[in-house]
Each structure stands twice: as structure tokens, then as C-alpha cells.
Amino acid sequence: MSEEIKADAELDLRGVMCPINFVKTKLKLEMLDAGQVLEIVLDSGEPIQNVPKSIKDEGHTIVDVKKEDGYFRLKIEKS
Template sequence: MSDIKIDQILDLKGVPCPMNFVKTKLKLESMQAGKILEVLLDDGEPIKNVTASTKEEGHEILKVEEKNGYWNLIVRKSR
């Protein structure tokens, strides 16, 4: 999956729910449609909730991957 070009990175490790989703949403709103955001999230509720909520907002999720104790969520901004 090294062909995905990441435009922005948001490190939300240590940021609790629902602030992590709010920050993700605001970041996506500041970006142009089609641009790609990588979000770093804690294990447990954060990765579960932010993934579900980002999907519900209509963005395209390209990849969800566990790294060393945290998660990478890669999202393409929708219109």
C-alpha cells in the first residue's frame, strides 16, 4: 500500500473520544476533496469510534492498520 500519497498527518495519540473525532472532522473540513489524511489513534475505543464516525460522515477509508501499539487510519476526503 505504499502507493497511497499522504497529504496530511494528524497525530491523535493520547486524545480521548470524542475529541479525537472532532479534530479529525475539523482537519478533513480544512482539506480539499480527494486529499488524503493519515490519523494516528490509540487502540480500543479511539480507533473503533473514529473509524465508524468518519465512515458515517461519508469519507472514504483506504486503510486501517495496527502499528506498534497504535493505529493508522488513512482517509480520502469526500466532497
């Protein structure tokens, strides 16, 4: 978990409701190769309660999490 993890793609999901935010994440991940990293930005509250666990359920790894003001920046490594 370090600063150096570089994202291969980015998705700003602020203001996107559940479960659309997860569906968008899933579709974006499908476009990447295994091992590539997707960075997503999620609102606090419901999105952060639901999306990380769904990502884990799909077998991907959350390699970095940063809390910013009112939202979270997550880096996901595709499985």
C-alpha cells in the same frame, strides 16, 4: 490499499480522548479538498472503536489501515 497512497496532511491523535479525536479529524478534513488524504494515528481501544465508524458516517473513505504496536495508522480520503 497500497503503500503508494500519499497523505496530504497528518494528525497524531495518540493520547487524545473520544470524541475530541474525531472532532479534530473532522476539522482537519474540512481544511482539505475532496479526494485529498489525511493520515491519522489512533490509539487501540476506544478511539479505534469509535473514530472509524464516525468517519464512515460522515461519508469519507478509509483507504488504508496499518496496525502498529498499540496504535493504528489510518489514511482517510475526503469525500
